[in-house]
Amino acid sequence: MPFSANVADLEGSATLAVAALCRRLRAQGRHILDLSAGEPDFRTPVFAAEAGIAAIEQGYTHYPPVAGVQPLRDAIAQQLSRSFGRNIDAAGIVVSTGAKQALFNACFSLFGPGDDVLIPVPYWTSYPELVKLTRARPVLVAPKDTAGLRITPADLERALTPATRGLLLNSPSNPTGVVYTLAELEGLVRWAADHGITVISDEIYGRICFSTERAPGILDLDESLLQDVVLVDGASKAFAMTGWRIGFSWSSLERAAVFSDLQSHITSGASTPAQHAAVAVYRDEPRVAEAVHAMVRVFRHRRDRALARLGELLPDIHAVTPDGAFFLFLRMDPFFRPDMNGSEALCAWLVEQAGVALVPGAAFGDDRYVRLSFATSEDNIVEGIARMAEWYRGLKGDG
Ligand code: PLP
Numbered sequence: 001m002p003f004s005a006n007v008a009d010l011e012g013s014a015t016l017a018v019a020a021l022c023r024r025l026r027a028q029g030r031h032i033l034d035l036s037a038g039e040p041d042f043r044t045p046v047f048a049a050e051a052g053i054a055a056i057e058q059g060y061t062h063y064p065p066v067a068g069v070q071p072l073r074d075a076i077a078q079q080l081s082r083s084f085g086r087n088i089d090a091a092g093i094v095v096s097t098g099a100k101q102a103l104f105n106a107c108f109s110l111f112g113p114g115d116d117v118l119i120p121v122p123y124w125t126s127y128p129e130l131v132k133l134t135r136a137r138p139v140l141v142a143p144k145d146t147a148g149l150r151i152t153p154a155d156l157e158r159a160l161t162p163a164t165r166g167l168l169l170n171s172p173s174n175p176t177g178v179v180y181t182l183a184e185l186e187g188l189v190r191w192a193a194d195h196g197i198t199v200i201s202d203e204i205y206g207r208i209c210f211s212t213e214r215a216p217g218i219l220d221l222d223e224s225l226l227q228d229v230v231l232v233d234g235a236s237k238a239f240a241m242t243g244w245r246i247g248f249s250w251s252s253l254e255r256a257a258v259f260s261d262l263q264s265h266i267t268s269g270a271s272t273p274a275q276h277a278a279v280a281v282y283r284d285e286p287r288v289a290e291a292v293h294a295m296v297r298v299f300r301h302r303r304d305r306a307l308a309r310l311g312e313l314l315p316d317i318h319a320v321t322p323d324g325a326f327f328l329f330l331r332m333d334p335f336f337r338p339d340m341n342g343s344e345a346l347c348a349w350l351v352e353q354a355g356v357a358l359v360p361g362a363a364f365g366d367d368r369y370v371r372l373s374f375a376t377s378e379d380n381i382v383e384g385i386a387r388m389a390e391w392y393r394g395l396k397g398d399g
Pocket residue numbers: 038097098099100101124170173174202204234235236237242245246247
């Protein structure tokens with residue numbers, strides 16, 4: 001059956017391919033340690049879940065206003081205002097079905113055929129596909145400093161074409177956990193502003209940051225740099241609410257109106273009870289901060305434990321210490337060999353031989369790496385690394 005040109009280049013998710021392989025091996029009775037998770041292994045805070053239940057019981061079960069229920073848009077605007085020390089207008093907020101839809105709204109409204117959109121490598125796996133759906137061209141930009149996994153204005157400059165319209169930024173980064181400093185962020189946004197390029201800044205992991213209360217974000221920048229930016233964030237990661245599907249964008253009022261018009265024809269807006277649940281996590285209440293801090297403390301402890309175990313058992317693996325999100329990006333190409341020559345083959349081998357599921361770096365545009373998620377129990381992480389070390393000893397024994 002023929003499909004339209006809209007999806008001609010669309011690629012399936014490599015992360016889902018790992019999940020499918022895990023399921024198959026588990027069905028065969030194998031014990032698989034899953035270190036591939038892309039979501040917090042924590043429960044949604046009880047007060048948010050209760051707000052969702054109350055919303056259903058009170059009859060908030062009909063279509064929402066397309067851009068979001070007013071209490072949520074207000075709560076998000078107030079939270080951003082508090083966090084960044086500036087006055088954020090709720091009219092610029094559009095609530096969406098996860099950050100993913102906010103990204104889609106922004107990309108689809110702002111880019112189209114003939115446009116180039118810069119995507120720093122490694123990237124979150126959906127960015128190139130989102131750009132392709134708009135029929136613009138994803139332009140993948142690898143950092144010259146390949147060890148640091150950070151893009152610089154010089155890297156962007158090399159990729160610039162007369163058709164460049166957009167730049168997708170993601171800090172803290174999935175898959176690397178790299179957090180750009182405010183100065184680095186400012187350099188990138190200033191470069192984009194100087195070239196008339198729109199920045200979409202995906203800050204979904206902003207509050208999962210280990211060295212500071214939150215990662216620097218575009219709203220920390222001077223007003224003059226915010227004329228052509230779209231901020232994307234949401235409740236999924238910081239509040240362990242992935243299944244509620246609540247994300248949002250903040251942009252100019254003109255753009256917010258178009259994003260809202262677009263989503264009116266696609267989803268009509270995010271689930272109404274889920275929006276009421278999310279109001280509870282954007283309030284200025286100590287229990288909200290406590291819930292985030294408790295989770296971030298555990299992630300930091302697991303990160304340190306994982307890095308220590310890797311250092312002891314697999315010192316040949318190079319890992320950049322992540323300052324945010326919940327992933328380790330591990331450089332694995334020294335382990336490649338003719339019959340296991342690439343991250344996908346290596347991950348397939350690891351899950352089949354060692355029972356450890358990781359996500360191939362190829363899914364993020366860098367085939368030299370694999371992504372290990374520490375959004376799972378410490379026992380699983382420690383056992384997973386031990387199994388990897390055992391596998392590696394066997395590999396060396398093989399010659
Ligand atoms: N942006 C990044 C960098 C992500 O890692 C994810 C989810 O994995 C999303 C956006 C999507 O977030 P949501 O689940 O709110 O759609």
